[in-house]
Amino acid sequence: MTRIARIEPIHIAYPDSNDFNTTRRTVLVKVETSDGVVGWGECIAMWPEACNAVCTVINEGFLPLLRDHEAEDIDGAWTLMRRHVFWYGEGGIASLAISGIDMALWDIRGKVAGKPLYELFGGLRQERLLANASAHVNKRGMDACVEEVAGFFAAGFRSTKLGFAKKGESNIGGDPDTDVEFVRRLRERLGPDAGILIDIGNGVRWDADTAIDVANRMAEQEIGWYEEPLYPTDDAGYRKLRASTSLRLASGEREFTEAGYRRQMEFIGAIDVYGVDPARVEGITGFRRVDALCTQHGKVINAHAWSTAITTAASLHLSLASPNAEIFEFKPFPVVVQDEIVTEKIWHRDGWAYPLTGPGLGIEVREDVVRRIAA
Template sequence: MRIRAIEPFPIAYPDPNDFGTTRRTVLVKVTTEEGAIGWGECIAMWPEACKAVATIITDGLEPILKGDDATDTATAWEKMRRHVWWYGEGGIASLALSGVDMALWDIAGKAAGKPLYEMFGGLKHDRLLANASSHVNKRGEAACVAEVVGFFEAGFRSTKLGFAKKGESNIGGDPDTDVSFIRALREALGDQAEILVDIGNGVRWDLETAISVCNRMGEYRIGWYEEPLYPTDDAGYKKLAASTDVRIASGEREFTEAGYRRQMEMGAVEVYGVDPARVEGITGFRRVDALCSQYGQVINAHAWSTGITTAASLHLSLASPNAEIFEYKPFGVVVQDELVGEKLWHKDGWAYPINAPGLGIDVQEDVVQRLAAAA
């Protein structure tokens, strides 16, 4: 199973969750000399980053891996990391490495005739709570509450809500408004519904505000409170964790095992968002998951992109003893609905395993080409 070609495909597509805003990513196709194909993804997001990732793959990673055994994921991962040593401890290089590693795991699973979760040691969960992961961006509190209520009526059992996103809502712009929204949402959903709050990059709070909002929202039993401070504000996170009983989440903007280890040694964060299309691939995710086991922490796959990353994240989450939920986009979008042959979706509010070999998805190459042409 020798590698013949590694092809990056920067793509662009409208995202209904952000009122049709163009979202970008880079898909990766690895082909072996025998004709086997694996797919991966690098969530680079911005046009210039997607171009840079594609260049690193084409000019840097493909030449060093061409002719190598596509099923030897460990050797390939180490080889790529050694190659990018000067510019690769995080950032663009980690994104590029992620997509190639994911595609190689897809091939390795297909070659073994096993779904990836079996390659990772088997299922640790038969199913996970299906989480509707969405941005709060409709006009007015009532409309925002009604939208989330609709997620639960559609079968979801958990929701994660991003504040200060593109749209018509002022959620994330004022602490009192934010707390009022969570109060109204809890009243509408009842006691059993799980509500997770993702404060996000668009919010700029000082430490005192972050602590106050956390504790006020905690009265309405939020499951966790994600990234209210800049990710590297270690002192702030320590003070926040010491000032609340609410679980603190972070990690979405980390790239490497070393970065997660630093946060875990700090001891303030309990839930870690990890994206296999960002953290040096499936291999990188599993290394972070091992850290979560070592430190007794929760891992949460940030699967919020195409069906390729969703598939990888689902295998990884179900094979991890540290996962609690699985995130889905609750709105229709081409990279979930059309990019793969069968949309990955929950059943009665639960995420179940994919049992086909490798990632277990059938990537539609005509859709890849169409979205690449739009980029």
């Protein structure tokens, strides 16, 4: 019987060219079995103190708990971890820590079985997904921002998701009229067939009436969805927005648990597209539970894969095995954790995301690169 022998969290830090080489952080997790099979996972904690806290939870809480546990008993390990953190773990740091270990155990299961993860999930529900260039609107001047996005489509992407009010040189996200004009000019530049998704983002603080006004003006440009124009817990605001616009509304990437998504679907009822991150939502196991809720409630699921190639791989398997996904997000700029951390970069072909066919996550992690960027 294969058992868990070692669990190692690795805090990494790297410059992200998507944001002017701002230092971005995350925690990778390496799990090794008693017979030498290695699985990789990720916990997207991002801030230094959060990454350090995740490492502490794994080293001092989960490693003693799971050492010698049967490696393929993923449901049992997931339940043990959740029960262990019952006092402090319905979301937050504990959910991040669970995510990385769960992802690594699924990687191990696929490697032991000699199958890609999507086969363990019941097979492909979709042969391919539209490749989406997911980026921040952060260059100086509206013309530069429009032309940058046009460059994504020239490079073969068929869709783009654009985050407003991010760090950088742009004023997009600072004024509703400017934001609407940017989307108008973008549609004019790209033509009627380009997929445009707008992520208003954490840097914006609108009230519901402003969000409604912007939504209805952006709807004229036929955007695919309108993401988090209000704070994620503004339940009354989202209900008002839902009743006042035809646009699809997206949210969820800052949720942690199946219970949190169920609450949104059953009691709020305003969101059409749910962003779900397997490196945040208690792993592959957590993602699949949320995906089942999306099926039950007729919602779209979108893997928030904007981190390392490890999370990208997990998200791609999960998305292609789901009937609820429409697109797949890629970082359109080079970054070490996508380009160098695995032996073969995960990338689109002719504007489509296709399955990875290797066992487990289907990637070979370059541990020398991981150690090089360890914090």
